[in-house]
Amino acid sequence: MVSNLVELRGLKVAFDGVQVLHGIDLEIGRGEAIGLVGESGCGKSVTWLAALGLLPGKATVTGSVRVDGQEILGQPRNVLEGVRGKRIAMIFQDPSSSLNPVLRVGRQITEALAIHRGLHGQAAKAEALRLLDMVGIPDARRRLELFPHEFSGGQCQRVMIAMALAGEPDLLVADEPTTALDATIQAQILDLLIGLRSETGMAMIFISHDLGAVSQVCERACVMYAGQVVEQGSIQALFDNPRHPYTRGLFDAIPRIDGPRQRLVPIPGTVPHPSDLPEGCAFSPRCSHVAIDCRTRRPELTAMDDGRRLSCHHPLGHHPEAHHPVDSTRPVEPRALEALS
Amino acid sequence: MTSPLIEARGLVRTYEVRQGMFGRMTPVRAVDGIDLKVMPGETLGVVGESGSGKSTLGRMLLGIDPPQDGQVIFDGKPMPKLGTREWRALRAKMQFVYQDPLAALDRRLTIAEQIGEPLAIHGLVPKQFQAARVAELMSAVGLRPDQAGRYPHELSGGQRQRAVIARALASRPKLLVCDEPVSALDVSIQAQVVNMLRDLQEENRIAMVFISHDLKVVRNVADRVAVMYLGRIVEEASSDVIFSTPLHPYTKALVSSVPVPGKLLKGRVILQGEPPNPARRPSGCAFHPRCPIAADICRTQVPQLLSVADGRTAACHMVAGVDQSVAA
Numbered sequence: 154m155v156s157n158l159v160e161l162r163g164l165k166v167a168f169d170g171v172q173v174l175h176g177i178d179l180e181i182g183r184g185e186a187i188g189l190v191g192e193s194g195c196g197k198s199v200t201w202l203a204a205l206g207l208l209p210g211k212a213t214v215t216g217s218v219r220v221d222g223q224e225i226l227g228q229p230r231n232v233l234e235g236v237r238g239k240r241i242a243m244i245f246q247d248p249s250s251s252l253n254p255v256l257r258v259g260r261q262i263t264e265a266l267a268i269h270r271g272l273h274g275q276a277a278k279a280e281a282l283r284l285l286d287m288v289g290i291p292d293a294r295r296r297l298e299l300f301p302h303e304f305s306g307g308q309c310q311r312v313m314i315a316m317a318l319a320g321e322p323d324l325l326v327a328d329e330p331t332t333a334l335d336a337t338i339q340a341q342i343l344d345l346l347i348g349l350r351s352e353t354g355m356a357m358i359f360i361s362h363d364l365g366a367v368s369q370v371c372e373r374a375c376v377m378y379a380g381q382v383v384e385q386g387s388i389q390a391l392f393d394n395p396r397h398p399y400t401r402g403l404f405d406a407i408p409r410i411d412g413p414r415q416r417l418v419p420i421p422g423t424v425p426h427p428s429d430l431p432e433g434c435a436f437s438p439r440c441s442h443v444a445i446d447c448r449t450r451r452p453e454l455t456a457m458d459d460g461r462r463l464s465c466h467h468p469l470g471h472h473p474e475a476h477h478p479v480d481s482t483r484p485v486e487p488r489a490l491e492a493l494s
Numbered sequence: 495m496t497s498p499l500i501e502a503r504g505l506v507r508t509y510e511v512r513q514g515m516f517g518r519m520t521p522v523r524a525v526d527g528i529d530l531k532v533m534p535g536e537t538l539g540v541v542g543e544s545g546s547g548k549s550t551l552g553r554m555l556l557g558i559d560p561p562q563d564g565q566v567i568f569d570g571k572p573m574p575k576l577g578t579r580e581w582r583a584l585r586a587k588m589q590f591v592y593q594d595p596l597a598a599l600d601r602r603l604t605i606a607e608q609i610g611e612p613l614a615i616h617g618l619v620p621k622q623f624q625a626a627r628v629a630e631l632m633s634a635v636g637l638r639p640d641q642a643g644r645y646p647h648e649l650s651g652g653q654r655q656r657a658v659i660a661r662a663l664a665s666r667p668k669l670l671v672c673d674e675p676v677s678a679l680d681v682s683i684q685a686q687v688v689n690m691l692r693d694l695q696e697e698n699r700i701a702m703v704f705i706s707h708d709l710k711v712v713r714n715v716a717d718r719v720a721v722m723y724l725g726r727i728v729e730e731a732s733s734d735v736i737f738s739t740p741l742h743p744y745t746k747a748l749v750s751s752v753p754v755p756g757k758l759l760k761g762r763v764i765l766q767g768e769p770p771n772p773a774r775r776p777s778g779c780a781f782h783p784r785c786p787i788a789a790d791i792c793r794t795q796v797p798q799l800l801s802v803a804d805g806r807t808a809a810c811h812m813v814a815g816v817d818q819s820v821a822a
Contacts, residue, residue: 192680193651305768306544335543336707337765340751344764362680365753392755406681408688408710410737410752416692417714419685423650 156222158183158323158356159204159241164216164226166196166203166380173427174199174380176216178454181324186350186357188367188374188388190403194424196380197360201326205241206233239269242317246329248309252301259297262316269320284315287352289345307338314345318353325350326358331366343369364403368392376400379425379435382454386461396461396468398440434466442467497570498531499701500555500588500669504564505529507550511773522773524550526725527564529799534668535699539716539733541709541748543769547725548705552671555703556588557581569668586616589662593674595654599646605657606632606642612664631660636690652683656690663694670695671703676711688715709752713737721745724772724780727799731806741808743785779811787812 157180166174174196189197202208204218218226225236245251263277285293288311331339359370368388376384384397395401402420422439431438437447444467454464507525524547532538542548553559557573566573574580592598610628613619619627635656676684706712713733720730729742740746750763767784776783782792791811799809
């Protein structure tokens with residue numbers, strides 16, 4: 154049996170004594186793509202910043218993070234640097250602020266190649282060209298000499314992805330990689346990530362609040378609320394039959410592009426502040442199916458028969474037809490496709 | 495027949511942009527000949543990618559950005575010049591809601607003080623009734639009375655946007671121009687703010703220009719939608735039909751790029767290339783370098799925005815062609 158690529162066990166984070174992550178368990182298999190969804194402030198990004206030792210010193214991180222069975226949490230810098238960028242690479246929402254504005258793009262990519270793969274000179278340049286080509290930057294030879302401000306937002310994100318690929322990582326953590334981009338460019342980047350994954354066989358963590366984008370890229374998804382995983386399962390299972398009221402709420406809140414125009418369905422209230430978590434289930438004050446015990450007893454993340462994990466005292470029903478149906482015969486897109494072809 | 499609340503005729507806005515550090519100044523036509531009408535109480539959605547000129551259009555409608563050519567007519571009268579007393583008086587009737595509420599709010603003033611400011615500026619409510627009006631506005635947008643004394647940084651993103659909207663509504667405007675009002679918010683909170691905006695609009699019969707790159711939100715908010723590409727409107731129709739049967743290839747690509755939950759990317763039309771730099775506008779139809787059905791005529795002739803069906807316009811040589819062949 155092949156072990157998992159990365160395993161998080163009981164990962165907890167506290168800032169100045171305020172607990173923000175309450176024990177995250179997550180296994181990532183080789184080549185697997187997992188979506189991490191939830192509203193802002195639910196701990197999606199903090200999970201990975203903590204796992205890779207990127208949080209500031211005032212954060213207290215406990216638990217276990219294993220890469221290929223080897224513990225990396227709390228390890229010295231030289232061990233971490235063998236993992237960061239090399240085994241696990243990360244890209245962020247705002248590509249232009251992640252790139253160094255005063256260095257040519259080619260230099261930034263070859264720097265990563267020198268650090269992670271010991272490539273220098275012509276070899277590094279040739280590899281940088283190949284990477285830029287791979288992420289779909291036309292005229293790569295000339296573009297190596299340009300500065301980040303000479304690229305558009307979508308192209309900066311492509312450059313970031315090329316840099317992330319420089320270490321030939323086993324896992325790419327993409328933190329809201331398309332949120333800041335225009336709709337048509339968003340679709341291009343998603344398409345690129347899907348293509349790269351099938352080409353390189355790397356695993357991917359896709360952090361996003363856009364469930365639509367997550368379902369394009371991932372097989373499994375993990376729904377987080379207030380620093381905990383509340384539901385986890387295959388994308389199909391979550392879409393067809395969301396059992397946690399929060400998962401259901403996230404789906405229902407997405408405005409629809411087809412069907413009759415209707416009032417949007419919000420989740421009332423907001424994510425609680427970590428220092429002011431409600432008693433019992435953290436979602437109970439916003440939940441439409443709340444019962445008395447939800448306010449007193451905190452639900453545990455439990456494995457269900459169908460392979461999903463769920464943390465809810467009163468999960469929603471089993472019957473797919475009772476839910477927001479996921480209709481595979483949508484009229485909009487096939488028609489648009491027909492007319493364009 | 496009622497007359498439009500606001501009407502734009504042939505609006506043009508050009509900026510001068512320097513190409514490179516010592517380069518020559520090049521004119522960029524951010525808004526390039528736009529006509530539109532918004533009826534009282536109606537919502538017009540404006541969609542497009544960055545650089546399409548949709549935000550500039552919003553500012554021009556309010557007279558903040560004066561047009562180089564064309565004019566804006568508000569309530570049957572031409573828009574007064576920026577900064578004049580008439581313009582300031584008119585600003586009470588038309589308000590702006592920005593994307594970033596933190597930047598739009600003054601962080602040294604409490605929420606109640608900010609919501610009360612327009613009342614004082616426009617002298618709308620006698621001083622002794624101001625507090626009551628502020629409380630009324632706060633409850634209308636769903637802010638709790640105990641939040642009146644809070645500062646912007648003490649509120650969440652959604653609550654800040656509610657405060658901005660309350661302030662915009664304080665002067666009982668007839669027109670609200672919203673530039674990406676919910677783009678910075680989580681979907682769950684987005685839905686809260688959008689619903690509230692719609693309710694307030696219906697109750698007070700406010701016309702709205704809703705500028706956004708998010709097609710899904712626009713579809714559920716707007717009665718009519720205009721799609722912009724590089725400073726021009728390329729298609730306009732009611733929001734019921736424009737997303738279900740888009741005509742212009744650009745609208746089709748936009749609709750197709752919306753990720754639908756539970757549906758894979760395979761088979762979708764993914765537009766290649768990026769929106770061109772407005773300073774280097776392609777000849778003919780500005781969309782032709784990215785267009786999957788571009789023909790020779792598209793490279794040389796600029797397509798006009800023509801009526802293609804009842805209440806529907808499109809600016810595309812190919813769409814006009816399709817239409818004629820159907821009629822023949």
